[in-house]
Amino acid sequence: MKQIDKTALFRLSVIGQLVSREQLQRGELQQIIRELAQRNYAIPGSRRTQLGEKTIQAWYYNWLKGGIEALVPQTRTDRGLSKLVPEVQEAILNAKRENPRRSIRQIQLLLETSGVVADNVLSRSSIHRLLQTHGISRMTGSASLLEEKRSFSAEFAGSVWYGDVLHGPAVPTPKGMRKAYLVSLMDDASRLIAHSAFCLGETALDIEGVLKQAVLKRGLPKKLIVDNGAAYRSATLQGICARLGIHLIYCRPYAPEGKGKLERWHRTFRDQFLSELDASRVLDLSDLNARLWAWVERIYHLAPHSGLGGLTPLARYQKDLVKIRTLGQRATHIDAIFLHRVSRFVRKDGTVSYEGNFFEVPYELAGQTVQLVVDPHAGTVAGVENQAGESLGLATMLDAVGNMQRVRRKPQTADADAIYTPRIGPNMIETALVKYHGKKGA
Template identity: 70%
Template structure:
């Protein structure tokens, strides 16, 4: 399965507030695009923090036409070239070096005032590309602007899930106390916890594990709302959501009110579950999770919820069962969707390393870079793929002892007529030059 370009995943995450809407009112596209252009982003492969309105709008229409394929970066035909006259290039670089805080607009106005260029003849993009080539571009920043926030609820169960992590207690694990983290996914319309589990970390791998179980138990949501933490920004999670047709939406940093219902669930969990927990019964992570899951199914999901008009989360969720997106044919491929791909260089002995272990791959790949396909949840290596996502072989644990009796493959020599070499020979050439033989 071909990996999805990280820049395309980033662009899709920027478009979240647009593509997650079923329809846009008149003038709403420009308003949302304007708001998105005012935000700061961690742009892959760039030191900039802001995007232009035309750029975002172009991505939106490209996604509508071609889906994720429309967001793939297209290389410029003039990449690495600057068409500005040499004198203008030197003037731009000098203006920036003279005052590194000068913006592109200030540089353009300075050159126009000095008569170096005609008014309006110098584009911002030309200046930007030149400064970038010279390593003189500077990160610009601006203060965050307030965004209007309003309470809302999804119309149907399965429309929106929320994901977040809560810091949990310290429990005994392998003979010592370890802090645990509660990773949860909640359905917005019903307040049902599609899956939740205590984990030893809050990494992307922990979040993916909880998401996989939620999909198996509760079907596929249409939108997944998460915060801006590094774990949720992982390319693997973004790729999984793209392949499942789930819109991954990021809340504004430092704005927990965007997931108020999940924050309320955390408080309920602390008060009613952790507050009632008997520590003497907890001897490890399995004990803690077993009690969490029993409490969820027997207590939380069956307790009337004031925000649901007295209905229980389970009853509200079951009310929309006909609308829930089933996994369907994807169920058989679910394990494959959650596989990771890590780049590895194949050693000269035909092995690669993963999680401290060594694995043998086809010897023809020695010296090349490959994509190692792994199941990180099971710590298992599945196989090897090329850059296009095509399978090119297996990866098996290295058995150095067995290799001691293994017959090596040796390249065959190309025979020549009567064993006589037909190509150039330095020894015979030297002999001819020294003794003056007529034939070599």
């Protein structure tokens, strides 16, 4: 069965009060449309909360002509394409980037007064489509001033770390060639790479693995600035940072300049490492990482940096060793901090499943939903907790063969010691013999 378009469903919900009426009285249509236009809506794909009267009216007449199929948004055949000449396109984009608060009308007037285009030739819709294609159609920043951007650097190492992902080369795996992603964490003040590793994905789990190694080697940062992507917004990463006392900060969308130092390191990495890498000689992911770590520790960390006054990243980092937060008591249970909790239902045989394997938990939990405490990197289960985080016991890998010899617990009666045994008296025996001989004679 074909799935109904979500936008069409939303539009139908808006005009539902109209389409459900068998007949509309004179003037009633416009009255209802005005009422609908005054309401607030959760509009799919938009930050706006209200709709115009003409928009609602158009949806209503479209529905009358073609039903719900007529409410499906029509994709333009020229979407993403601009008919403007390259020189005009460049002028529009430069005008918007120079002052993000400029409206379409302001850009139009600016190009006309500067002689880039003739008066009344450049349409506002053409400007809007071009800006939307490049992701800069919205107005941002102060209404009267340009957004102020200044270079800055943390005063001490360990104050601010940046995290980001870079697409890397393909590597051999047991399942064939797969793309690798470089996940990196950089210290702002020293430009030192707290840890960096090639992973087979750019998920929250990959980022958490790199963060764990980084804090083990370089201590705890006060702030960790990352992208606004879904992987960085995972509940598990947020929980880990909260337990470690790290303030997790997200960059504003379309503002990558907040991580300019890490972007600069990516360029250095491409120029000095990737350009010299012979991918055909890489054996697997671990071999690629071994090469990466050798280059970071022996080349990058020991090279003088112009932004550090000629100091190397390692030397600059070591100047602030006394100010860097250590793991302290957290080091004794660092593995537990990075464990995940996943919800599972305990089967009747006292087992739960995780990553294709079965684990035995306390039998009393059968039929309940519990939280498995798991190590997602090793694919193992450490124990079981309730919703409040209280331990309910251990979890062990299911040994079906061993369970053949295992002594099972028998169900208990109300009084286990009072086992019922019928008492047999002489009269009962005599009655039984009479019945037996009577049946035999018959």
